[in-house]
Amino acid sequence: MSSRTAPKTRLNKKTHNNTWPTTNKGSKKRRAEASEDDNLPPTKRSLSCVEVAETSPEVCIAASPASVPHTPCESPKKGYYSETSTWSDLRIPTCFLTPSTTHHDKKSSPPLPSLPWADGSDVWSIMCVNDQKSTAQRDPNLMERHPTLQPRMRSILLDWVIEVCEVYKLHRETFYLAMDYYDRFMSTHYDVQKSQLQLVGITCLFIAAKVEEIYPPKISEFAYVTDGACNEEEILKQELIILKGLGWTLNTITPCTWLNIFLQVQSGDWSKPNTFIYPQYGGTVYTRASQLLDLASLDEGSLRFLYSHMAAAALYHIQINLTNSFFQGRETALRVSKLSWEQLEPCVRWIEPFYIFLSTEERPQELLRANIPRIEIKNRSFLKATLPNVVLDETHRIQTHVTDLEMLEIAQSLQLDAITTLDSSPEKTCLLTPPSSSHKSSATPPHRIPSSEAYT
Incomplete structure (x- = not known):
C-alpha cells in the first residue's frame, strides 16, 4: 500500500493482523451489489407506492402534479440499501404526462403509431406537456414590459432573422427555435432598450444554430451580419444572459x-x-x-x-x-x-x-x-x-x-x-x-x- 498513491476518497486502514475489518468488508460488498443493481428494473415490492396511480389512470389525467398527495411508503430497515424511493420518485410523475383536457381530448387515443424506441402514447403526452409549458413562458403582452419598444419592432427583428437564415441556408427549425428563445427571454425581462434588440435577436439565432444545425455558422458570421452593431464578445456575453433567462431549457417543440x-x-x-x-x-x-x-x-x-x-x-x-x-x-x-x-x-x-x-x-x-x-x-x-x-x-x-x-x-x-x-x-x-x-x-x-x- 505504501507504493501506491492513495485516492482522495476515504479508505479504511488495516488492523494489526493485516486483515480488513469484517464490517468494512461487508459494507463494501453491499455497495458493490447495490451498484450492480442500479440498472435493474424495480421489483413488484418497490412499486407498491404507485399501485394506486397505475390502477386509476383517469385520476392521473385529471390531477395536476401540484395537487398530488404524498403516498407514504414503508421505510426500509436500518442499514439496508434499497432503491425503492428512487424508483418510486421517478415513476410517480410519469402518470401525469397526459395533458389536461384543455389541450387534447383525453378520450381519444394519441395519433402516433407504435414506435420501436418508445411508447407512442408517452411520446405524445410529453410533447403536449412541453407545448403547454412553452406557451406558459411566453407573455402575450410582452411588449408592455419594454416601454421603449414598439410592437412592430418584434416583426422587424424576426423578419430580419428569417433573411439571415436564408442567406446561410439554415433550417426552418432553427428560425423557430430562435423566435421561441426571443419571445421567452423578452417575457422574463423588463425594459430592454432598442439598442440591445438586435443583439438579443442575433444571439438567439446563434444559440438556435448551435442546437439544430450540424455545421452552424461561426460566431464571426453572426457578428458580421449585424453590420457592426454587435461584436463577438457582446454576443458571447449576451448568450449567457439569455441561457440563464431561459433556465437552460432549449428543447422547445416548435x-x-x-x-x-x-x-x-x-x-x-x-x-x-x-x-x-x-x-x-x-x-x-x-x-x-x-x-x-x-x-x-x-x-x-x-x-x-x-x-x-x-x-x-x-x-x-x-x-x-x-x-x-x-x-x-x-x-x-x-x-x-x-x-x-x-x-x-x-x-x-x-x-x-x-x-x-x-x-x-x-x-x-x-x-x-x-x-x-x-x-x-x-x-x-x-x-x-x-x-x-x-x-x-x-x-x-x-x-x-x-x-x-x-x-x-x-x-x-x-x-x-x-x-x-x-x-x-x-x-x-x-x-x-x-x-x-x-x-x-x-x-x-x-x-x-x-x-x-x-x-x-
Whole structure:
C-alpha cells in the first residue's frame, strides 16, 4: 500500500493482523451489489407506492402534479440499501404526462403509431406537456414590459432573422427555435432598450444554430451580419444572459416540428415497421403551410396560441386549399392533432386573414418557392424498395425569406376588417370574411382556390 498513491476518497486502514475489518468488508460488498443493481428494473415490492396511480389512470389525467398527495411508503430497515424511493420518485410523475383536457381530448387515443424506441402514447403526452409549458413562458403582452419598444419592432427583428437564415441556408427549425428563445427571454425581462434588440435577436439565432444545425455558422458570421452593431464578445456575453433567462431549457417543440408530425401522421402507412422514422410526405404541402406559419408568426397575436394549434390551423387551411372541401380540411386537422373544434377554432379564425392574403397574392417575387426538383432514387436502392414513400429531398426544410413586412401589414388590415365585420354583424359566422368580390368570381367558395401559378 505504501507504493501506491492513495485516492482522495476515504479508505479504511488495516488492523494489526493485516486483515480488513469484517464490517468494512461487508459494507463494501453491499455497495458493490447495490451498484450492480442500479440498472435493474424495480421489483413488484418497490412499486407498491404507485399501485394506486397505475390502477386509476383517469385520476392521473385529471390531477395536476401540484395537487398530488404524498403516498407514504414503508421505510426500509436500518442499514439496508434499497432503491425503492428512487424508483418510486421517478415513476410517480410519469402518470401525469397526459395533458389536461384543455389541450387534447383525453378520450381519444394519441395519433402516433407504435414506435420501436418508445411508447407512442408517452411520446405524445410529453410533447403536449412541453407545448403547454412553452406557451406558459411566453407573455402575450410582452411588449408592455419594454416601454421603449414598439410592437412592430418584434416583426422587424424576426423578419430580419428569417433573411439571415436564408442567406446561410439554415433550417426552418432553427428560425423557430430562435423566435421561441426571443419571445421567452423578452417575457422574463423588463425594459430592454432598442439598442440591445438586435443583439438579443442575433444571439438567439446563434444559440438556435448551435442546437439544430450540424455545421452552424461561426460566431464571426453572426457578428458580421449585424453590420457592426454587435461584436463577438457582446454576443458571447449576451448568450449567457439569455441561457440563464431561459433556465437552460432549449428543447422547445416548435410549430415547424408539430407540422412535420401532423403531416407524418396524415401521410404515413404504418403497416411496415419503422416507417414513421422517415418522412412520408411531399415537400409542397409542408412548404405551403410553413409560409403561412412564417407570415402569421410575425404577428404579435401568435403569442396567444399553442404551437400545436398554430400548426394544426395552418394544415386546416392548406387542406381546404388542396381538396376544396371544408369538411376534409377540418377532419384532417382534428384527426392528426386530436383536438376538438372548440379548441382549434380560435386559432383557425385568427390565422385565416394571413391565409386569405397568401392565397390571393399573385406577385411572382413573393410566391412560395416549392417547385424544387426532388432527388430521384433508383428502384434497386434498398431504402427505396423497403420504404417507397420516403422523401430524401430536404430542401423544403431550409428557411426561405418569401414573406415580408408589407405582406404582414396587408394581412393585419384584413384581420382588422374581419373583426370589425364580426362585431357589427348580428350573426357571427364561424369563419372570417372571405376576400372581396374583386379578388374572386361569383362561383368561388369562401376559401378561394388559387390558380396553379399562385401560392406554389
